[in-house]
Amino acid sequence: MRRQDTIVLRDLTKVFSLGLLGRKKIIAVDRVNLEIRSGEILNILGESGSGKSTIAKMVLRLLRPTKGEILFNNTNIWRMTKWKDIKEYYRRVQGVFQDPYSSFNPRRRVLDVLYDTLYNYFPEYREDKVSAKKYIAEALESVGLNINDIEGKYSHQLSGGQLQRASIARALLPKPSFIVADEPVSMVDASTRIDILNIFIDLKEEYGVSPIIIGHDYSLAYYASDRIVVLYKGQIVEEGPPEVLEDPAHPYTRLLKESVPLIDRKWSKKLEYSIGDIEVSRRGKGCIFADRCPFKKPICEQKEPPVINLGKSKVKCWLYASK
Numbered sequence: 001m002r003r004q005d006t007i008v009l010r011d012l013t014k015v016f017s018l019g020l021l022g023r024k025k026i027i028a029v030d031r032v033n034l035e036i037r038s039g040e041i042l043n044i045l046g047e048s049g050s051g052k053s054t055i056a057k058m059v060l061r062l063l064r065p066t067k068g069e070i071l072f073n074n075t076n077i078w079r080m081t082k083w084k085d086i087k088e089y090y091r092r093v094q095g096v097f098q099d100p101y102s103s104f105n106p107r108r109r110v111l112d113v114l115y116d117t118l119y120n121y122f123p124e125y126r127e128d129k130v131s132a133k134k135y136i137a138e139a140l141e142s143v144g145l146n147i148n149d150i151e152g153k154y155s156h157q158l159s160g161g162q163l164q165r166a167s168i169a170r171a172l173l174p175k176p177s178f179i180v181a182d183e184p185v186s187m188v189d190a191s192t193r194i195d196i197l198n199i200f201i202d203l204k205e206e207y208g209v210s211p212i213i214i215g216h217d218y219s220l221a222y223y224a225s226d227r228i229v230v231l232y233k234g235q236i237v238e239e240g241p242p243e244v245l246e247d248p249a250h251p252y253t254r255l256l257k258e259s260v261p262l263i264d265r266k267w268s269k270k271l272e273y274s275i276g277d278i279e280v281s282r283r284g285k286g287c288i289f290a291d292r293c294p295f296k297k298p299i300c301e302q303k304e305p306p307v308i309n310l311g312k313s314k315v316k317c318w319l320y321a322s323k
Ligand SMILES: Nc1ncnc2c1ncn2[C@@H]1O[C@H](COP(=O)(O)OP(=O)(O)OP(=O)(O)O)[C@@H](O)[C@H]1O
Pocket: 016, 017, 018, 026, 027, 028, 046, 047, 048, 049, 050, 051, 052, 053, 054, 055, 216, 276, 277
């Protein structure tokens, strides 16, 4: 029986101060509430600037929230004081980033970096080099790489797809419960994107690792997910199973869907408007999508919409408030 781990985001908020005096404050992540259970692939979908990486960095304990909590199995990860607990959290919640070349020290051989990671979490392998090599070879095989393919090579001697696979293998070495993957396919060749997503699907099914995949591509989010969260200006506007993307309820998700060309369902063109920042002073004054919403009602500009449970999905919109 696999262990059940949970990450709970409670009112998670990040405000950045801009300008020399830090007077302009923008809300990158705005009171996000989310429960992530091991055993599922969660996809966080949003345009550029919607707060995806900021959430990932906070969950990976790289960026401190301004407000709110991140609970790992009921423990606030920012209240952990013992290095032992923090290290155990890092072991259980690993990260994979957009640019695999920036994830590997260019002066070290890729395989040596993998050994460092293994020894860091499981020092006993230092004394047993044969088992260490076997362990790493198995991790590489699970992402479709042969250890001989990377033996002796530096990161610049591997393709983007190979290196992204190696970085997923590295994330697997500590036997994590979750892998937070921030745009893991956006910098790899289009032809290998599905292969990389298939790896995440296999990791869930065969190794019990739960991927949290962050992306901006509508069709790829649909392809690899058990649950989808749609983010707009730092707020969750819709959340539900992947079918939500077939028949979205929130006007913003509908707009996203319409922007996907029907031929290949790829979101290849950018939306016509810029997403813009939301300033602290405007928060809570109404719906954040009101200035672009074709279904806007008077209340939408006056009061923040509630989150409505539609059964299969949840949606933050006044259109559903009376149902
Ligand atoms: N260190 C920072 N200082 C100030 N503002 C920041 C900082 N990091 C992010 N932001 C702002 O916070 C908002 C969310 O940024 P974030 O990087 O989380 O978006 P994203 O959804 O990951 O976008 P992309 O798809 O382009 O990666 C943006 O308005 C961004 O400009």
